[in-house]
Amino acid sequence: MFIKISGIKKHFGEGESRVEVLKGIDAEIEKGEICVLLGPSGSGKSTLLNIIGGIDNADSGYIQIGGEKTEDMNEKALTLYRREHLGYIFQMYNLIPNLNIKENVEIGAYLSSNPLDVDELLKVLGLYEHRHKLPNQLSGGQQQRTAIGRAIVKNPDILLCDEPTGALDYNTSKEILKLIEELNKKYGSTVIMVTHNDAIKNMADRVIKLRDGVIRKNYKNETKITASELDW
Amino acid sequence: MKNPLNKRIFRAIKGEAGKYLVIFLFMTALVGVVSGFLIAGESLKTAYDLSFEKYNVEDGNFELAEKADSNIISSIEEESVTLYENFYVEEDTDGFESTLRIFSNRKDVNQECLLSGTMPEAENEIVLDRLYAKNNDMSVGDSFSVAGKSLKVTGIVALPDYSALFQNNTDFMFDNIKFGVSVMTDDGFAEIGDNIHYSYSWKYDTPPADPNGKEAKDMAEDFMKSISTKAPLINFIPRFSSNAIKFAGEDLGGDRVMVLTLMYILIVIIAFVFAITTSNTISREANVIGTLRASGYTKLELIRHYMTPPLIVLLIAAIVGNILGYTLFKNVMVAQYLGSYSLVSYKTLWNATAFIETTVVPIVIMTLINFFMLVRAFSLSPLKFIRRDLKRRQKKKAFKLNTKIKIMTRFKLRVIFQNIPNYITIFVGILFSGIILVFGTMFGPLLDNVEEETLANMIASHQYILKMPTETENADAEKYCISSLKTTGNDFTEDISIYGIVDNSKYITADLSGGKVYISSAYSDKYGLKKGDTFTMKEEFDDKTHRLNIDGIYDNPATLAIFVSRNKFNEMFGNEADYYSGYLSDQEIADIDENLISAEITENDYTKSSRQLKQSMGNMMVIFWILGVAVFMLVIYLLAKIIIEKNAQSISMTKILGYNKKEIDRIYIHTTTIVTILSLIVSLPLIDVALNWIWHQMMSEFTGWIPCVIQWDIYLKVVVIGIVTYALVVLLLRRQTDRVSLSDALKNVE
Numbered sequence: 001m002f003i004k005i006s007g008i009k010k011h012f013g014e015g016e017s018r019v020e021v022l023k024g025i026d027a028e029i030e031k032g033e034i035c036v037l038l039g040p041s042g043s044g045k046s047t048l049l050n051i052i053g054g055i056d057n058a059d060s061g062y063i064q065i066g067g068e069k070t071e072d073m074n075e076k077a078l079t080l081y082r083r084e085h086l087g088y089i090f091q092m093y094n095l096i097p098n099l100n101i102k103e104n105v106e107i108g109a110y111l112s113s114n115p116l117d118v119d120e121l122l123k124v125l126g127l128y129e130h131r132h133k134l135p136n137q138l139s140g141g142q143q144q145r146t147a148i149g150r151a152i153v154k155n156p157d158i159l160l161c162d163e164p165t166g167a168l169d170y171n172t173s174k175e176i177l178k179l180i181e182e183l184n185k186k187y188g189s190t191v192i193m194v195t196h197n198d199a200i201k202n203m204a205d206r207v208i209k210l211r212d213g214v215i216r217k218n219y220k221n222e223t224k225i226t227a228s229e230l231d232w
Numbered sequence: 233m234k235n236p237l238n239k240r241i242f243r244a245i246k247g248e249a250g251k252y253l254v255i256f257l258f259m260t261a262l263v264g265v266v267s268g269f270l271i272a273g274e275s276l277k278t279a280y281d282l283s284f285e286k287y288n289v290e291d292g293n294f295e296l297a298e299k300a301d302s303n304i305i306s307s308i309e310e311e312s313v314t315l316y317e318n319f320y321v322e323e324d325t326d327g328f329e330s331t332l333r334i335f336s337n338r339k340d341v342n343q344e345c346l347l348s349g350t351m352p353e354a355e356n357e358i359v360l361d362r363l364y365a366k367n368n369d370m371s372v373g374d375s376f377s378v379a380g381k382s383l384k385v386t387g388i389v390a391l392p393d394y395s396a397l398f399q400n401n402t403d404f405m406f407d408n409i410k411f412g413v414s415v416m417t418d419d420g421f422a423e424i425g426d427n428i429h430y431s432y433s434w435k436y437d438t439p440p441a442d443p444n445g446k447e448a449k450d451m452a453e454d455f456m457k458s459i460s461t462k463a464p465l466i467n468f469i470p471r472f473s474s475n476a477i478k479f480a481g482e483d484l485g486g487d488r489v490m491v492l493t494l495m496y497i498l499i500v501i502i503a504f505v506f507a508i509t510t511s512n513t514i515s516r517e518a519n520v521i522g523t524l525r526a527s528g529y530t531k532l533e534l535i536r537h538y539m540t541p542p543l544i545v546l547l548i549a550a551i552v553g554n555i556l557g558y559t560l561f562k563n564v565m566v567a568q569y570l571g572s573y574s575l576v577s578y579k580t581l582w583n584a585t586a587f588i589e590t591t592v593v594p595i596v597i598m599t600l601i602n603f604f605m606l607v608r609a610f611s612l613s614p615l616k617f618i619r620r621d622l623k624r625r626q627k628k629k630a631f632k633l634n635t636k637i638k639i640m641t642r643f644k645l646r647v648i649f650q651n652i653p654n655y656i657t658i659f660v661g662i663l664f665s666g667i668i669l670v671f672g673t674m675f676g677p678l679l680d681n682v683e684e685e686t687l688a689n690m691i692a693s694h695q696y697i698l699k700m701p702t703e704t705e706n707a708d709a710e711k712y713c714i715s716s717l718k719t720t721g722n723d724f725t726e727d728i729s730i731y732g733i734v735d736n737s738k739y740i741t742a743d744l745s746g747g748k749v750y751i752s753s754a755y756s757d758k759y760g761l762k763k764g765d766t767f768t769m770k771e772e773f774d775d776k777t778h779r780l781n782i783d784g785i786y787d788n789p790a791t792l793a794i795f796v797s798r799n800k801f802n803e804m805f806g807n808e809a810d811y812y813s814g815y816l817s818d819q820e821i822a823d824i825d826e827n828l829i830s831a832e833i834t835e836n837d838y839t840k841s842s843r844q845l846k847q848s849m850g851n852m853m854v855i856f857w858i859l860g861v862a863v864f865m866l867v868i869y870l871l872a873k874i875i876i877e878k879n880a881q882s883i884s885m886t887k888i889l890g891y892n893k894k895e896i897d898r899i900y901i902h903t904t905t906i907v908t909i910l911s912l913i914v915s916l917p918l919i920d921v922a923l924n925w926i927w928h929q930m931m932s933e934f935t936g937w938i939p940c941v942i943q944w945d946i947y948l949k950v951v952v953i954g955i956v957t958y959a960l961v962v963l964l965l966r967r968q969t970d971r972v973s974l975s976d977a978l979k980n981v982e
Binding site for chain 2: 053056079082092094095098099103107109111115
């Protein structure tokens, strides 16, 4: 098993305002899978993603990736772990405004000892002709594609996507999902994608449905369709 | 692969070109001025130090009442010294008011440094000190008249034993306007006057290892005692206590600590301004930082990245500043020094210490302050950055404000509370710039005040010191005694005049009966002495000490003096009961032979200190003034700009809601106006306390005393300057609020 999630609990706030966000999550994800974390707002899916990504801590339980437990890692080791194994994509693209598109992707490449070819990747992303433009000269979809390029260029083992289509329209969202699917196929990265869009589960290998901090469903999708076939 | 983040460093600088340009210009000027000051000081100091050997400067000089015969000379020289005649006459110049001290050609000691022209060859030829000549508009080829004789200036010189033109060693300040030194041929000197001062210079056969150390002091003390047993000694000035020789040397390095401290304080302020602006950039880019951290960028990589732009700007400013320091500012500073001192010729020297102090140290200060600030900022988790949750402590509830307060006032208060760190830095900036501004503004009026106070408190319009007791018919004249005693208890010693006053004096109104001792209020202020205190003084040419108990303070804020009755004075100094030194008189005494008058202290003597200080420090004060205004503008502009940048979205939103320009300015600019004006007012008493302390520290290293009187109108002036300067800043800030677009509010913020 590539990723093992075991007994993860997490709360926010204290006293009256204490909220148990994750109440003991157990799950396993295979290498190369696309796993969709599905659930309504407040279900704890983003918190779980952040704990997997090592940017948030669990109250109890552990994440094990390729045999290594993240809870045993200190901050330095966690940074190294993220540097070597993870790519992150957020709903907001978080691009660096005064770097052009190519440079924004290079920011990711710099972190890897074995990065993908930046120009090649830009072509795959359909951004090659825009590579000298600044982020604010591009559409939302193009910016998100740049953010994906930044995450994928270091050839990470795991691609963590937090609502990657949350800020995009239908067509652009589908474009982005197709891209994630293509990259998963082409580079073999494991994709964990948080979304509240129920339709997206259909392109996943594994679906984990969360509600009120617990897993309601965790199943392997036997009727997987391609991103281009998605509709909502 | 090079870190691609580096590519945005110069773009970041370009993107905030205004901010960086302002800081660059300020830092360049600051480093340039300080570096110029240090280089000028060091180069001149080196030339000054070398001049002792090059021009064979004396180990000291003494004056005898009459010319010593060869027996006395031989007897004195038995003390392992060699004596050199250094006789001079002192004459008033005709046609313009000044006193010229004329020496005969110096062959062995204190040799002249000829700066231009030629040395005199004929009887009617003379060379003049450079500063005296300049201040009295004389140059080579000019003629003027002294004691009725016409003299031609053939050259301009610097005398190494008169680098500071002190007429008397006890003078508070040198006087290069109305006092000068000059050299004539032996024949010319013999013709010029009869009133010769029999001054002898001496050189030790084996000089002390440290010319200012204890050994030198002990040797001088022994030597003085020895001379006083052999000849009538009327003046004794070893080199280490000669103001004419050492004052310039001490000043050439003396302000170094003060100037460097001032620079470092300003750099700390700038570092905090940078830290706040960087912190603002971090808030603005929080989500990007969070993403980079989540992607695996280390804290150190990001700290390095955010530290680089200010350090690059500072480094370039320091380099340009140093170049200007070695060229433009060095010349300005040298001119400043040469406007005060008669220094021998110099060469500009590379000064590694100055480079370290003006370049390396500021960069280290800037690096440390920014590094610690960034380490603190980056201690937050990547998630907090992504969520833009940069508050270290979560506020449980919003700060409560009384709802009876008008909404606009509450809005302004919220802006103030939101920006407290900026406003604290603005306050500190205003405080420091205020200190610099008041210092630069107060100097002229303070010296005017000293002049007025000194003249108002003159003991008498004329104060005569006689060579021997002589009676006068002048009804206004009153006999008095005068001498000087040295302070004790500190490394720093100075001569304090002690007056012996007749009973029921019309010039000093103090009850000195029964051996009572009064000190002047200036003496009381400088040494913190009060009525009832006891202090010890030492006689000038003797080991004898006097322990005195203060019975009262005599109001004289500008002169250091002790007052006792004439009887007590004569008792203290072992004089005959009817001894007196001279006369105090409000009228000029005309019936005493001039040759019997040793010295006459007039208005001119009293005011020469303030006159000289004004001339020497005037340009320096302009620099202080400019610096103060620059710091004031810089700090307020940069920090107020951040407040506007921080609130760009809110400003945009208020615009969308329909608030007009005036209303928006009232919320976001008037808050800064309120804080600025409040800071200006609150800082005034602190500035007053700080300046009084600084002044006292400065004066404690000088002989004499100038009271720190800062008139209220100086503060008013500074507040007005502050408000006018701020008005200029407001114009820039208005442009900033105008530039906030309506679309800013529509940008996504998580």
